[in-house]
Amino acid sequence: MAETIHPFYESHRGAMEAAMRHRLDIAETMLCKILRPSDVGGIKREVMDEFGIVLAQMPYVGGVASRMSDFFMRLIGFMAISRVLRRHGVPPSVIGDVERETYKAQLLTVPEAERLAAGRQFMSSENQAFLREQAERSHQEQFPDDFVYDFIEPGPGDSFEFGINYKACGFCKFAARHGDKDILPNICGLDFDAYATRGIHLERTQTLAGGASHCDFRFSRLPPD
Template sequence: MRDAIYFQEELRRRFPAAHSRLCAEIDEQYRAIAPDVAFARLSSNPMDRRLDFCSYFLATILILERHGESPETIRDTCLAVTRAFVQPRNSWQRWLRQLPAKLMGTPVVALMARVMQAKTGRKGHEDGFLVQVVTSPAETHGLGYGFDILECGIVKLFRKHGAGQYVTVLCEVDELTSALAGLELVRGGTLARGASRCDFRFRHLPPKR
């Protein structure tokens, strides 16, 4: 997996003595999970394509759990990997991350919302995602853009492998990525916690002084 280096570096830092063995076991577990997400690469729903990366998360969680690591250690490890992965590498990437917030409320975002609905409003696979885009200003804090995940491929994948309790770790990542984009994520619930949807609503973060 192309982005496995982010996992490997964090495992080396946290578990220096067992690092090589853990990485080998995780790679083996990832290959075992791979058939469950093989559809994602060619899915008509672009949301499904994140399942390959998430399957490596799942492999990491399952192996750490098998080695007796606590849920807290597993959560902290996964969040550390994610922070390293999403951080902009340079000023250009930082600008790109903040561009959506700058475009909120413009015709460009309205067009993007229509395109996103067309691509993600239908399931590409039964085990994938289903999304409803929301454009009503009254429902989106005046920004004209939000979305609801009605079916989550990550929840389905993790539950299939007996790791449903760890999906909430990846839900925490949404707040981090939103903040990097200059937005506050306003959420009422998630599928992982038993809600009927994962609602993504946003507000502009105040400018840093």
């Protein structure tokens, strides 16, 4: 375990901890159903303590220059939740259910107009150009714990607008280093709601965590309700 938190993450620590406390407050009802209600308060405190450990373990992957820094900051806290619930005997599949429902509920606290605007920005031609540039940069492997990926253009007959093939995953590397491989799929399971709440359909048939050669993300717009 690293002794200190990287300065980039330290500068965002307050916001990350606030998001974690909000997440745990949302999860409390679900936690009371799978654990003794009298234990839940202590478990929430245990998760926040574990989150401090996770923050110190987080690899630096370029800060504001890398889009993947945001992925780490938004999702790495689920490793802390998974570790603590695992120690309390909760099966990984149940942990995954709790985390997906919690994350979806947290995402839905953002106003719909704001979420859909973020989705339109993600699907925009400007962002696709940015993703192409970031994908090319990822192959330089400047940071060994970062993601490596390719931008995928649709071919004839494809229904998606664009795709990303992740050849190396920062979360997989983190999990392998810190003994979290059994709870790693819980992180993968968060992606679908993360995009759906922004009006984006994600199709994915395989993951690195599941033993595939790459994760095949394919994006298209969800039809309006």
